[in-house]
Each structure stands twice: as C-alpha cells, then as structure tokens.
Amino acid sequence: MAARSIFKRKSKKGISANDENFSRYLDANIDDNLESIKEMLDSPNDLVMRRFHLGEHKCAIVYIDGLSDKATIEENVLKNLEIIERNKKLTSTDKPNLLAIIHEELISLTSIQNVNTMDELMLSLLSGGSVFVLDGVDRVLLLDTKMWENRSIEEPVSESLIRGPREGFVENLRTNMVLLRRQIRDPNLHFKTHEIGRRSKKKLVVAYISGIIHPDILKEVNRRLEAIDTDDALESGFIEQWIEDSFLSPFPQVDNTERPDKAAAGLTQGKFVIILDGTPFVLIAPTTIGNTFQSPEDYYERWLIGTLLRCLRYLAAFITMFLPALYIALVSFHQGMIPSQLAFSIAATREGVPFPAFVEAVLMGVTMELLREAGARLPKTIGQTIGIVGGLVIGEAAVSAGVVSPIMVIVVALTAVASFTLPLYSVAISFRLIRFTFMLAAAFLGLYGIVLTYIMINIHIVNLKSFGVPYSAPFAPTFFRDWDDLILRVPIPMLTKRPEYLQPTDSKAGDKEGKRV
Amino acid sequence: MKWFEYGDETISDKELLIAVPSTIIGVGILSLPREIAKNTVSADGWLSIFIVGVLFIGFAWIIAKLASTYPHQSFFSYASSLVTRPIATVLTILLALQGFVLTAFVMRVISDIAKEYLFDQTPVEVIALSFLLVVVYAIAGSRAGLFRLNMMFFPIIIFITVLVGGFAVAWFSVDNYLPVFKTDLSGHLKAMQTSSFSFTGLAILLFYTSIVRKPKKAPKMAAIGMAIVPVLYIFIYLLCLGVFGNLATANLNYPIIELAKEIEVPGGFFERFDSIFFVIWIMSIFNTTAMSLDVTVFALESISKLKKIQLLYILAPLIYLVGMFPQDLITVVQLGEFVSYYGVLITIFATVLLVIMSVIKRRRSNV
C-alpha cells in the first residue's frame, strides 16, 4: 500500500533539453555523427576519436579513455582492419554490406551490436564500449571493450564468519553474477535485467530460480522495479527503499548481504536476489522476522551449535529491546520484583545519583550509540581506541562522579554487546531504535507500558508484509513445518523442505532417502 | 494486494481454532476458581467446568456448522436469507452490542486489576485509555493480522500458565482435593451457572466462519479450539485448589494471580511472579478485547455503509465511556454479570433461531 503511494508521488515528466538528441537516429555522414557525439558530451578530453581510412572509406573508432581497454581495441579491431586495408579486398563492396562484413568477419570481439540510434550509442560509449563509425552508413557498430578498474574479490567486511567462504560480492555486476552462477549451476537460475536511473542507466539484475520461486512474487518485484523513477541509484539501499512494502516500518523488509553463499541460499529457498551494478550489497527478499536471526554460520556448524547460536540470538534480541526498559520499570516502579538483596544493593548504588532511572538509561544509551557511531566512522585503528576510551573511561568516570549507577553501566554494556550479536546490521539498528520506545513506555507506565508497547509492535509486525509474504511468518500464520529452521535448526539431512511460507513451486529441497549413507 | 495465496481478510482453519480460546480466555478465569470454590465442596468444581465445557464444545460445533453451511457468506447475508432482512439486522445489532459491552467491561476490569497489582496512584482512566488505544490500533490493521496476533500470543499465555503450574508444585497438597464428589446438585448447578459466564465470546464464530478459507473444516476446528478452554480452566482451577485449598480459594479475589504471588522461583531474576504473570496475561485479555471489538466492527460493517475506520472512531469513545461509567467495584461486577448473561443468552438465542430456520428451510426445499 505504502509503496504504491510513493510511485504516485513522482509522475513521469519529460526529461531535460537534450533528450531529443538521445532519441534521434544516426546520420550517414561520419563527420556529422562524430560532431554530434562531441557536441553532446561537450568534447571532454578523455574522449578519443581515432579516424582512419579503410580503403577509400572514412572510418573512426570512438571510445572514452579509461573506460575501454586500449589493448583490446588495438589487437582485435585496428590490427584486423589494417590487414584488410593491406589486402584491399573490400574496396568494391557497397557500404551497408561492408559494415556487415566488418561486423561478422573482421572484428574479433565476442560482443558486437549493430545499432542506429544515438541513444544506444551513447549508453554503450559511456559504459565503456567503443564505437566503430563508417562513413556513408547510418548505423554504427558498438564494440564491447569494457575494461575498468575493479576491486578484486575480497572477504566481506560487514559480515564476517569464523567458518564459511571467504569471498564476497564486489562492485562489478558481471563478477557478482559469476559468483552466483558458481554457487548454483542450474539452468533454471535466471537473470532478468532492468535498467535503473534515468541518468545513471545502471544495470540491475533480478536473479531467481524459476521452478522454485512463486511466480507471483517475481511478477510483483518486476512490477515494482519498473515503477522506480529516479536519477540515480547509488547503492542497493535506494532500490530497497523504492520497492519495500512499508516505508513507515522500523523493520527492514528486504535483506541485504555481501555473501554469495547467503544469496545462493536465498535463491534455493525460493527468494529472489537483486544485484545492482556498482555495489557489493545484494538484496534478498521476501524476508521475514525469522530471517532476522539467521546467519549462514548456523548451517556450517553442526546442528546443536547452530541451534544454540539461534537461541542465543533470540536472547540477544530480547536483551537488546527489553533490558534497559525492564531496568527502568523495576527500579522506578516495581521494586518489589527485584530480589531483596539485589534491590538493596541497587538502592545503595543509586544513592546520590541525581537522575531518575529513565534519564540515566537514556543518557547511557545515547552515549553508547555515539561511541558506536564514532567507532564506525573513524578509521579502523582509531576506531578501536574510541571503543576503549569510551567504554572504559566514560563509564568508569560516570560512575565515580555519581552521574550513573554501576548497575546501569552493566545494563547498557550488556545491551550493546547483545545488539552486536545480531547478524543483520540493519535489523540490529531497528531493534536499538525500538529499545528507546520501550524505555519511554517503561518510564511512563512501568511493566504495563512495556507489555502494551510489545503488543503494539506485534500488531505492526503481523500487518507488515514483504512482497506479499507476511512478515510474521512462519510464527503466524503458523507453518509448523518451517519451524525446523526457526528457533531450532534441525540437522541438515532433515531440512528437506523449502520454507512453506514462501510457497515455492517445488517444495522439496532434498530427499530423506539416500541422503546419509 | 491480494495477489498472494494467503491474502488478507481470509483466515486458515488453524487460525480459527486458536481464535476461539483466545477470545474466550480472558478475565473470566481470573476469578472463576473463586466463584466455583464458593459453591462446591473441596475440588468438586472441576466437574462443573467439565460439564459446561462439554456443552459449550457442542455449542461451538453447532454455531460453526450453521455458519459453514453457508460458505463464504457473511452472517448478515445468511441470516437475511433465513429470517428476513429486518430481523437479521436486529440480530446483528444485538450481537454487535454484546461485543461492544464485553469490550468495555474487559477494558475496565483489566484496568482495575492493573491498578491493584501494578500501580498505586495512576488513575484507572489512563490505564484504560492506553489499553483501548492499543486495541484500536490493532483493529485498524488487517483482520487477518488480528488472527495472527492470536496465534502469536496464545502460546505465550499457555506457557506462562504451565510455568506457574510447574513452580507451584512445591506448594501443592493433594489433601486439598479430598473429599471427592460431595457437592450436591444445587451446588453444581450454581457452579455451572457461574462457570458458563467464563465462556462468553462464542458469537465470533457466527461471523468469522465466513472468512475461513476451508469452511468445511470450521466446525471441527471450532470444537477443538473450544475444548482447549475447559482444559485450561480445569488446570488452573485444580492448581489453585491444590495450593490454597477450597476455603482460601473462595476468598481470594483473583486466585490465579495470588497463586503466582505465592510461588517463589528459586534463584530467579524476578520475585513477585504475580506481576509477571499478570503482565503476560494482559496479552490474553488483549486478544479477548480485540476480537470482541473487531467482531462488533465486522458486524456493523455488514449492515451499515460506514467504513471500518469510521466505525472505529465512533465506537472507541463510546466503549471508553461505557467502561468508565461504573463508579465502584460493585457496579463493575454488575456490568460483568450483565455482559455474561446477555452474551450467553443472545448467542444461544441467535443460534437456536437460525438453526431452526435453517432446518425448516431445508425440509421445505427437500419436499
């Protein structure tokens, strides 16, 4: 519902002045063509136009220096054409035919397109291709000579695992697709390409395994992707925010990852993956609240350990959201619920603290967030120092200055540590956000406020959807069969079914027979 | 966005199953052990709950059967076809009124108990208002979402009850169950009467069966769901009796909460388990309130041209006013008695009327 209203907000207006240049057809005259290319790009100095003659025909190769591979152009285009020129074989042929011959026989490149609009020419030129122009023909050849500097495949920084593949996605779309293909060698692994950004014209690929994914999910994502209307999508986060179901929700409805293994796992479960050129973060959807607590490592370790880790994360989520709120509720409202001895020692440590528990908690909570943010922004080496300085010095000083009580420091530290154990960064942030809501509720109505807020968040979750899949699945609507991979993580040989809540077309992921011999 | 297979506004049979106990289990059980212990000797009251429970299981089955013979038809539409449009309208309004008063009453009771166990100074008005706002927020969402909420909270409620039961073992004395079967008939009848009031809320079946995806399964599911209620009631009743004995149970306002207060969890992070128990029980009470308000909205939606949200805006302040109207505990109790009597009677009346008409109609069409 919400997503649609965004789509309505921006009606498609005409683009800027030189739009007409883009849609226009090419000229037969080489000079006119080259001139208009120059004019459109405002003759930048990295634009290379190499004119030469092929027999009596004027030709030119146009490319942008740095985007295209010079060696390829020399080796596979210019050298071949020189040989032709020396042989003088082609002089008599008429021009359109000549272009076809050059296309089919003379240029040894794998990808060549024969086009006749300025639009296509420009797109190719600006994405690293080179253009072969022949005088007297209103068509040009677009040569795929893309070659720009890429980061090599590295270990994903944002999701580090102890055990698991060390390679992560990079900024290059092709490489990322390769990484996915290397995981899944199924002919049914399909890639549907979209072009995103009116100006940036970035490639976006929706990967899915047809025969597993529910066709409606696919239809819906393509519909939403087509509705995107923006100048540029700098990162997959743009895409995420365009296509998510509810932008008011604190919960991310699209999962993101840097890990090909995680993306591949999503594909085999019946989800789709969106890869955007220029970012190593791919999107996985539909996602549900249960996915929040899953990490690839749960599956790489043995099931007991995997299950234990899962439970630990549920506990961590609970601590992250509730602990400071419970502290406030117990210390300011329901002192009777604290075991007597503990109550006395809390009272003793709080003596002289000038603030009510809520202010104390907010103070420390905000400090913690500041430290975390500072640590994340600074270079790694300094970041660590910040952590130590902040954690130790500020905490210690605050306690001895009597601004906060030592118990509060424990509570805040525990909360922070717990929030870092959540495998998804974006979810961890949401939980931390919700924590403050709980704290506020606790400060006003104690435990009663906490439980009402909890109910409200549940109401929100049950009404939330991710591409039509209820966010609360498989808890409710309950799919008991999916509970084998929810709080528990049953042994791998028993995980024979794909998640039911995604309604995969092919539900069997494996067979129990002949699995373990 | 009804493109996916489990689109909104329809519910699965499982969800119907859970919705029944979720709606019925609420504030009634908090005082039920006391009411029953008053009228019976030692622990005989379980028999009364059992008998009433069985009757209500049958009743639930009949209601769901009736509603599911007209699959995917709203109450108003099948009622109109059975007993003319005006009578159907009256029936719908009467049933909606039941949900309305029940919501107001439950909201008031929860606020009173919360004030007693969690607060001291906080005015009841604020406690009630914040509760009602959450309920309204829930109903403003999708109807299917409400059923999912039931699914999410119900296990928690069962869990906390069993937990209290587990911890209570140390305080348990089997002697409290002796002697057995000594209650006379009138005592049982009285106990049955009071316990039947803790079974209010079956009217939801008349309405929600229409949005069940597989209506054929509805009667069975409703009966199973209904069966959970007496089982839980008897469990709680026997628990209270085993710990407190008959006399103390009969004199405690909310025996089950006191029971949670009695137990001391060894090495626990929390003492005063009563607060924890009650706070979690709020979820159950939330379910009751949300379902009964939603059924009111659902019923009125079918006979008026107003939209859900508009109805909600009209109903919510009225509910708040009705709930806040009683000035003292006695008036609240009277309101509760009215709600229970009215709820049970109107549900039975509507069902019996419709079942008779439906049988007559079928006879006629067969002839």
Place this chain on the structure above:
Amino acid sequence: MSKKKLVFLLYYCLLTLVLAGCWDRVEIENRGFAVGSAIDLVEKKADGSYELMLTSQFVVPSGLGSPVQGRGGGQKAYLNISATGESLFQVNREMATLTSQVPFYQHLKILIVSEDVVKEPNLFGNIMDLFIRDHEMRRGIRIVIAEGEARKILDIKPDNEKVPALYLDSLMENNYKNAGSLKPVHIGELQELLLSERSYSIPEVHFADKFIQYKGAAVFYGVTNEMVDSLMDEEAKGLAFLTETSTDGSIKVNVNGEMVTVELKSVDRGIQVTPKDKTDIDVAIDIHVNGNVAERFGKASVRMDSYIKKVEKDVEDKIEKMTTQTKDKLQKELKVDVIGVGDKLYQKHYTFWNTVKDDWDKGENYYSQSKININVTAKVQMVGSSDKVKTTGDD
C-alpha cells in the same frame, strides 16, 4: 495508512504521554524497604479496642556496604521506626511521616507478633487482615510469636548479619532445615488456617542478648484465633512429629547405658480415623521415622542386627513418649485440634464430619473425647562410615 489516521494516531499518542505523568514513579533509592515488622500491644482500652504499636525495620542500603564505594563501614544498616494507633493501616501511614522515604512493604520478610497481642481473643485474626489483604504484602512473609516485647527482637545485634530481620529470616529458614525446629508459618498458609477455624501452631522465639532462641510452639485455638498455651522443648518436638512439620532433627537415646544419637532423615505421619459414633472416634496416628546413627558413646558394635533393633526400639519408645505427652496436653488439657484429626474427618468421612463439625473442638468438643493411639516405627538405615571408633571406653 491515510494521512488522517496518522494524525489521529499521533494525537492519541501525545495525549497518552501528557496524561501519563508517571504517577507511580518512585525511584528505588527513595523507597524505605521494610524487611521486618513487630506488633506489640500497648494497652487494652476500656471500650474493648486495642492500642497497638507497629515497629518496622527499614533497611538503610548504604549501611549494607556496596563493594564499589566501600562505604558504610560504621553506619547502621537498619532503622527501626515505631508508631502506635488503633488501626495498623493508620499507624503505617503515620510512620510515613516519620521517615524521609516512602515505606515499602513488598520486601517484608518477617512479622513478629508479641504474645500479649495473640493472647487477646480475635485480635490476631483482625490484625493479620491488613497483611493478607494488602496486595503489597507477599504471601511468603514468615510469622513468629515473640515472648515478651516483639520489637526488641528487631534490635538484636547479630555478629554475621547487619540487619536483624534478615538474620531472623535466614535463621528460621536454616533452623527448620537442619535443627529440627518447627516449620515457619507463612502468611499465605495462615490465611487458610484463619479461614478454616482450625487450630494451629506458630513457632515462638525469645530474645536472648545477641541471639534469638526458639522457644517452642505457640498453640492457637482456631475459633477465636487466640493463643492458648505454648509448648516447650520436648512437647514442641512431639508436636513436630505429630504435625509432620519437621523432617529433620535428632533423637538421643540410651542403649545399654550408652548414649546414641540418631539423626532423623525422614518423618512420615499418617492418620487413620474410624468414626463409630460421635463420642466414639478411633484415631490411629502412625509415625514412621528413618534415621542414621550420628554419634555414639560406647564400644559395642553397631553392625550387629540386634543392636540396631535395640536402637530402633528405643527411638520408637522415646518418640512415642514425647508425642503422647504432647497429644495428651493438646487433647485433654487445651482441647485444641492442632494435629489435624478434623481435617482427616473432613477429607475421608465428609458426611460424618458435617454432623460433628460444629462441636469438634468447640461446644461438645468431640475431639477431646476421641481415642487417639500413637504408633511409632523407626528404622535405622546407616551407621556412619565406621563401625567402632574406639575399643575401650567408659561403659
């Protein structure tokens, strides 16, 4: 979500925030934690009402010493405040004016009631009402009866604990587990007892300089809830056997002139009631104890079957003597059914019970006319890790 809905929602949320001015927020350090209370009788007025004194012991948390600041060395860790009045609730309110903190009773552990109070008919039941009715009170508050002034007990200075009430609390818990004293009575149980009009007993303590000593058991008559007598030492022990309120403890017997101490491991009590007629009720009390030989003066082998048999026999005799003595006192002298014969009648012979319940330990007092037989069986299970410790010894 429509814009209008959003606005309304925000409006409501703000309204709640404004309305909810956190009425109940009291920070923990502003709470005065009462851990023990003592009730004394000041005077009985001419019009039949009573002037009571409530003494509450509040914890001073900083006095307990927190490990961080290391303060509180010399500071007293508690504060006793007394106030008098007719209604305990009023007294309590009055107390609030005497302290800078808000009196808070959710951590109340122990309630000490003076003998003077409980010896007045009906008064005990009435003052307990507040402690049962008020939701602030736990059901696990322990009740003891004090000989003499109750508030003095809150002033003892134990060496190992800083707060007297907490000392008393753990003393009662541990004593009950190890030393064979009577099981402490919780206020929750007391409610059941008060409601049932059944006679009962509550542990009684007395003040001895630095220590608290268990004196015995205060016996209450259920109808008026007044204390009728207190049972001392042996009698109290006998009561523990009869009511199964003590499972541990030790029995000292003389076997062939050598002293043997048997440590009791379990005590099972069963009551069989055979009502033939209102005035002819047979009651058989079976007490079965299991124990180990804990200490022995002498040199005879304990491994011998005959010796063990003898020890068992002596233990049986001893217990039988103790319990019979107690039983006679309770049944013939005090005429209160603390043992719970009436309960058994109610449970097993309900119809018969209905005919006698109004004249059980009141009125006709059929209870005192019943025939109660006590049968004790003892079993020595283990003799410790060695047979003899020495071969010579004083015979």
